[in-house]
Amino acid sequence: MTNPLYDTLFGQHDQSDAVFLHLQDGTTLTYARFLETAAQYAGYLTQLGLRAGDRVAVQIEKSAEALAVYAACAQSGLVFLPLNTGYTADEIAYFVENSGAGIVLCDDRKRSDLAPIAARCGAILETLNADGSGSFAQQAASLPTRFETVARSRDDLAAFLYTSGTTGRSKGAMLSQGNLLSNAQTLVDEWRFTTQDVLLHALPIFHTHGLFVASNITLLAGGQMIFAPKFDLDQMIADMPRATTMMGVPTFYTRLLGDARFTKELTKDMRLFISGSAPLLAETHIQFEDRTGHRILERYGMTETNMNTSNPYEGERRAGTVGLPLPGVELKITDSKTGATLPQGEIGEIEVRGPNVFQGYWQMPEKTAEELRSDGFFITGDLGQMDADGYVSIVGRNKDLIISGGYNIYPKEIELLLDDQDGVLESAVIGVPHADFGESVVGVLVAKPEADLDLDHIKASLSNSLARFKQPQKLVVLPELPRNTMGKVQKKSLREQFAAIFQ
Numbered sequence: 001m002t003n004p005l006y007d008t009l010f011g012q013h014d015q016s017d018a019v020f021l022h023l024q025d026g027t028t029l030t031y032a033r034f035l036e037t038a039a040q041y042a043g044y045l046t047q048l049g050l051r052a053g054d055r056v057a058v059q060i061e062k063s064a065e066a067l068a069v070y071a072a073c074a075q076s077g078l079v080f081l082p083l084n085t086g087y088t089a090d091e092i093a094y095f096v097e098n099s100g101a102g103i104v105l106c107d108d109r110k111r112s113d114l115a116p117i118a119a120r121c122g123a124i125l126e127t128l129n130a131d132g133s134g135s136f137a138q139q140a141a142s143l144p145t146r147f148e149t150v151a152r153s154r155d156d157l158a159a160f161l162y163t164s165g166t167t168g169r170s171k172g173a174m175l176s177q178g179n180l181l182s183n184a185q186t187l188v189d190e191w192r193f194t195t196q197d198v199l200l201h202a203l204p205i206f207h208t209h210g211l212f213v214a215s216n217i218t219l220l221a222g223g224q225m226i227f228a229p230k231f232d233l234d235q236m237i238a239d240m241p242r243a244t245t246m247m248g249v250p251t252f253y254t255r256l257l258g259d260a261r262f263t264k265e266l267t268k269d270m271r272l273f274i275s276g277s278a279p280l281l282a283e284t285h286i287q288f289e290d291r292t293g294h295r296i297l298e299r300y301g302m303t304e305t306n307m308n309t310s311n312p313y314e315g316e317r318r319a320g321t322v323g324l325p326l327p328g329v330e331l332k333i334t335d336s337k338t339g340a341t342l343p344q345g346e347i348g349e350i351e352v353r354g355p356n357v358f359q360g361y362w363q364m365p366e367k368t369a370e371e372l373r374s375d376g377f378f379i380t381g382d383l384g385q386m387d388a389d390g391y392v393s394i395v396g397r398n399k400d401l402i403i404s405g406g407y408n409i410y411p412k413e414i415e416l417l418l419d420d421q422d423g424v425l426e427s428a429v430i431g432v433p434h435a436d437f438g439e440s441v442v443g444v445l446v447a448k449p450e451a452d453l454d455l456d457h458i459k460a461s462l463s464n465s466l467a468r469f470k471q472p473q474k475l476v477v478l479p480e481l482p483r484n485t486m487g488k489v490q491k492k493s494l495r496e497q498f499a500a501i502f503q
């Protein structure tokens with residue numbers, strides 16, 4: 001095999017007239033047509049001078065074309081670097097610079113904001129819009145619909161996904177072809193995906209869940225996807241009868257349950273509902289079964305590792321747990337301070353090892369060494385417990401992280417910006433319970449002596465630098481932050497104090 005990722009996920013379908021995508025406008029796209037577009041994109045990327053191993057930074061709306069860029073990168077040996085469409089130009093500047101991307105692909109409406117960044121970083125800038133137009137598509141359209149696949153091995157890099165850190169700086173998690181393929185194969189087997197499956201896909205495709213879990217396993221199995229641009233409740237309900245499976249973050253499930261049209265009848269042809277990326281409340285699991293007769297299958301993963309554990313397809317799906325380690329994945333619970341494995345049943349740090357575990361953080365050997373042990377175990381930062389039957393529960397986090405609607409938000413990044421605002425002495429950013437998003441962001445500020453804080457001004461100023469989903473939904477002012485005797489800010493106490501702020 002010359003290029004395992006391309007050949008296995010895409011190349012196997014290149015003569016296939018089977019439907020791959022159902023698009024929002026009611027049309028369908030076959031595998032063969034999809035791959036012709038991907039081949040043209042691969043041809044154009046190569047014509048632009050990009051070579052195997054170069055990074056392709058992509059901030060474009062979800063569309064068949066956006067997914068074809070991923071296929072094109074695989075075929076031409078380029079490293080796919082998808083970016084949240086909500087990121088501001090300030091945020092994008094860091095990723096382009098840090099990754100040394102050779103090209104930035106964006107929507108036409110972002111072109112003027114991103115052009116100076118690309119120019120500064122020496123990257124080419126091209127546009128690709130969700131309707132398939134844009135300079136990139138236009139140039140690629142005249143190229144052959146066949147492209148000679150560039151030879152690569154399982155150890156070569158396939159993608160960078162940036163994940164924030166507790167220091168506030170994002171790190172590029174380097175994922176190899178082998179990382180992606182091994183996990184896709186395991187999940188197809190574990191979740192019984194086949195050519196008969198039609199996945200209702202409403203997740204974004206710039207993160208692990210929508211891209212590597214949902215799309216890779218559909219591709220590997222040769223199934224179909226109803227490719228919705230985003231989660232829209234009415235559209236989900238309209239599409240559900242045509243689907244056999246759905247993957248979502250817990251917000252998808254609570255929103256569906258909040259609608260009386262979501263019934264047993266509506267879901268009668270579904271065979272599997274999968275949840276992940278954030279904790280699914282046991283009560284949501286139970287309510288879902290009462291309403292539909294389906295037991296949600298919850299699994300646990302992360303950017304650096306793809307999927308680590310899953311509840312069983314056959315067998316008991318235990319509410320409030322993330323199931324058992326996947327085949328090939330070793331998981332242990334360790335003492336955060338010593339790294340020693342703890343006795344079964346005790347709470348500790350979750351560590352994982354397997355072919356799914358990433359290659360390290362791009363150009364950050366020290367960060368890599370802090371989290372990836374020399375024996376191959378990755379320290380996840382999640383706190384968990386394993387019961388006597390091997391089911392894992394996530395009970396907390398050893399990292400200062402907020403998960404809002406399935407998006408990770410690192411408080412440090414926001415605190416650094418808040419601390420820079422006029423009149424702010426210091427700040428603490430916390431996540432508090434939110435009915436829709438699970439957690440939502442609150443910024444706690446302390447003013448400098450005599451300063452009068454202008455909260456509206458502070459909010460407006462953050463909106464230039466931070467994607468909307470990271471911006472605090474509420475800012476509150478306290479005379480001082482609670483601290484322990486060592487001087488460390490007690491976020492737990494702040495979370496308790498503001499626990500009801502969104503109720």
Ligand code: MLC
Nearest residue numbers: 203207208209231251277301302303404405406407468469
């Ligand atoms: C949107 N908003 C959010 C938000 N999503 N704010 C906080 N957290 C979020 N997740 C903002 C919008 O910009 C808007 O702001 C306001 O909230 C309300 O928007 P909405 O229309 O209600 O939101 P919607 O567009 O419907 O999006 C909500 C959502 C979406 C939950 C459907 O966030 C989503 O698709 N999340 C999935 C994320 C995901 O794929 N995570 C996987 C990571 S991979 P305003 O100001 O305009 O009102 C991973 C590994 C693994 O974690 O294990 O899978």
Ligand code: AMP
Nearest residue numbers: 276277278279299300301302303394408
């Ligand atoms: P990300 O870095 O965006 O990939 O997010 C990974 C993090 O999401 C993990 O480290 C967990 O904290 C969290 N996560 C993923 N799946 C689950 C789950 N099923 N339950 C609880 N937390 C989860």
